[in-house]
Amino acid sequence: SAVISQKPSRDICQRGTSLTIQCQVDSQVTMMFWYRQQPGQSLTLIATANQGSEATYESGFVIDKFPISRPNLTFSTLTVSNMSPEDSSIYLCSVEASGLQETQYFGPGTRLLVL
Amino acid sequence: AQSVAQPEDQVNVAEGNPLTVKCTYSVSGNPYLFWYVQYPNRGLQFLLKYITGDNLVKGSYGFEAEFNKSQTSFHLKKPSALVSDSALYFCAVITSGTYKYIFGTGTRLKVLA
Numbered sequence: 001s002a003v004i005s006q007k008p009s010r011d012i013c014q015r016g017t018s019l020t021i022q023c024q025v026d027s028q029v030t031m032m033f034w035y036r037q038q039p040g041q042s043l044t045l046i047a048t049a050n051q052g053s054e055a056t057y058e059s060g061f062v063i064d065k066f067p068i069s070r071p072n073l074t075f076s077t078l079t080v081s082n083m084s085p086e087d088s089s090i091y092l093c094s095v096e097a098s099g100l101q102e103t104q105y106f107g108p109g110t111r112l113l114v115l
Numbered sequence: 116a117q118s119v120a121q122p123e124d125q126v127n128v129a130e131g132n133p134l135t136v137k138c139t140y141s142v143s144g145n146p147y148l149f150w151y152v153q154y155p156n157r158g159l160q161f162l163l164k165y166i167t168g169d170n171l172v173k174g175s176y177g178f179e180a181e182f183n184k185s186q187t188s189f190h191l192k193k194p195s196a197l198v199s200d201s202a203l204y205f206c207a208v209i210t211s212g213t214y215k216y217i218f219g220t221g222t223r224l225k226v227l228a
Contacts, residue, residue: 042205092159
């Protein structure tokens with residue numbers, strides 16, 4: 001299985017600021033995904049990031065709020081912009097498993113608290 | 116609309132007893148079904164999946180799940196629970212040809228010593 005790391009693992013931020021979350025994979029992958037897990041809730045897909053193309057955002061998520069970069073096949077970033085307390089969540093990246101149809105592997109997550 | 120339901124927020128079971136964590140789904144087309152586990156302060160770990168074939172799927176850590184098409188269910192089971200199985204369990208579904216997971220709300224499993 002792929003080894004996925006995320007930085008930072010957690011952060012406390014002031015409202016109105018922005019935070020960039022990094023996701024690094026130990027192998028080349030085509031598809032990377034960003035999810036949000038709000039406190040006590042399930043995971044919601046924010047966007048899909050393919051290398052060399054613009055990220056595809058799900059309903060309710062926009063590029064101005066959650067800009068994503070995918071500069072190569074092992075790395076992606078998600079920025080949470082102009083944060084408010086409602087953005088306090090766990091943000092997880094995942095990758096499509098090579099050779100395992102439709103299976104995704106998840107990173108450890110970034111815990112964000114916005115004050 | 117596609118959806119996944121995990122009707123129990125929490126399941127308590129004594130160590131050594133069998134456990135079941137329930138999941139039902141609603142999709143158009145053939146479902147691909149997954150179970151993931153989330154330990155405290157960690158990401159989701161893949162447990163098992165059903166794509167096609169045998170309705171009983173075996174996965175990691177002694178877990179198994181049974182796909183029941185008529186009841187649209189995919190319950191997670193383990194014959195003998197361990198305290199270390201205590202965690203948050205998520206059921207997820209996608210339909211063939213897509214990659215978008217629809218997650219259930221999660222079930223917290225507590226195994227009591």
